Amino acid sequence: MKNRVAFFGVFVALALIFSYVESLIPLQVGIPGAKLGLANLIIVIVLYKTDFKEAFLLSVTRVILSGFIFGNLASIIYSLAGGIISLCVMAFLKRRNSFSLYGISIAGGVSHNIAQLCVAMIVLHTKSLVYYLALLLLAGLMTGFVIGYISNEMLKRLSNINFN
Amino acid sequence: MKIELNKKDWALIIIIISVSFVSFISHYLLYGTGSDNVIVKVNGEITGVYDLENDDTININEGSNILKIKNRKVNMIQADCPDQLCVHQKPISSDHMSIICLPNKVFVEIQSKESSAVDAVTN
Numbered sequence: 498m499k500n501r502v503a504f505f506g507v508f509v510a511l512a513l514i515f516s517y518v519e520s521l522i523p524l525q526v527g528i529p530g531a532k533l534g535l536a537n538l539i540i541v542i543v544l545y546k547t548d549f550k551e552a553f554l555l556s557v558t559r560v561i562l563s564g565f566i567f568g569n570l571a572s573i574i575y576s577l578a579g580g581i582i583s584l585c586v587m588a589f590l591k592r593r594n595s596f597s598l599y600g601i602s603i604a605g606g607v608s609h610n611i612a613q614l615c616v617a618m619i620v621l622h623t624k625s626l627v628y629y630l631a632l633l634l635l636a637g638l639m640t641g642f643v644i645g646y647i648s649n650e651m652l653k654r655l656s657n658i659n660f661n
Numbered sequence: 662m663k664i665e666l667n668k669k670d671w672a673l674i675i676i677i678i679s680v681s682f683v684s685f686i687s688h689y690l691l692y693g694t695g696s697d698n699v700i701v702k703v704n705g706e707i708t709g710v711y712d713l714e715n716d717d718t719i720n721i722n723e724g725s726n727i728l729k730i731k732n733r734k735v736n737m738i739q740a741d742c743p744d745q746l747c748v749h750q751k752p753i754s755s756d757h758m759s760i761i762c763l764p765n766k767v768f769v770e771i772q773s774k775e776s777s778a779v780d781a782v783t784n
Contacts, residue, residue: 600670607677631685638677 501547505555512539512559513566520567534606534640536563540584541602541648546655549588556580578616583609598652599645606641607634697755699735701728702768713754713771725765735760735769 515535522533536559544552560580564573586608587601596604610633697713703722711717711730718738719728726747727739736752737760747762759770 595669596673597665597667597670599666600673603670603673603677631681634677634681634684638674638681 501551505551508539508543508555509558509562512536512555513563515539516559516563517567534609534644537580537583537602537605537609538644538648538651540580541587541598541605541644542651542655544584544587544591545598545648545652546658549584552584552588553581556584574620575613575616579609579613582612597645598649599642602645602648603638603641606639606644607637610634610637697771697773699728699730700770700772702770704766705768721767721769722765726762726767728760728769735771737762737769740765740767 513536515538519533519535539559540552540556543555557577557580560573560576564576583605587605590596590601590604611630614629614633699711699713700707701709701711701719701721708721709719711719713730713733713735715730716732717730719730721728725741726737729736729738734752734754737747737750740748740762742762742764744764747760747767750760753760753769753771755771759768761768
């Protein structure tokens with residue numbers, strides 16, 4: 498049990514650092530909310546090595562903490578919506594056992610972006626943001642693929658470490 | 662836990678690409694070129710929004726600047742500022758172009774109706 502808590506702490510810290518590093522990379526695309534989702538890498542790994550509950554707790558904790566630390570409270574609601582929904586989508590698909598890690602990661606990335614777009618449309622009372630759907634889907638596809646590849650490599654190397 | 666891309670993954674990828682393609686196309690079919698707004702700001706606050714399609718002569722800031730919209734072009738035809746840069750500036754007609762009169766703190770910008778929604782989103 499103690500190990501689990503320690504590992505959780507490490508993962509929260511890692512996820513925070515990843516989102517910080519990601520914020521340093523200037524994104525040329527200019528789409529609101531499109532990002533590499535490096536912190537999702539941690540979420541995916543935790544989802545695969547432990548269980549849904551752990552990943553969920555990690556996701557929520559990371560979003561709230563990073564909102565406070567990096568000073569962008571308004572973005573918490575976007576990240577929270579994106580993170581929770583994408584995690585639920587990924588956990589659901591993982592249970593069905595028909596997609597590979599790549600497919601799940603792609604689904605996670607895409608659903609993350611769609612959720613953020615929906616929240617933005619609700620908050621700003623505008624439907625015209627749907628214009629961004631096409632770009633966000635493609636962005637989610639690509640980042641999901643990249644995250645899928647990296648987490649695959651990481652999971653291979655972490656196969657003998659047990660996080661329980 | 663499967664590691665390689667399998668058929669279902671490809672199905673998902675193809676679905677995502679198709680949906681994104683469809684929404685992209687349908688956007689252009691639905692909105693067309695759309696109409697553009699001419700946004701007038703004095704001192705950072707919006708004092709008027711006009712349609713690029715409607716010919717108009719606008720008094721800005723109690724007449725310190727006079728703006729003319731004609732034939733989808735926006736032109737500052739008169740101003741009481743010493744440098745007259747805004748008056749000499751070429752007429753603007755497309756999205757995101759602007760005319761600025763710094764001494765009078767007047768800012769005129771063309772925004773297409775879609776991108777004006779985007780400008781309100783914070784990151």
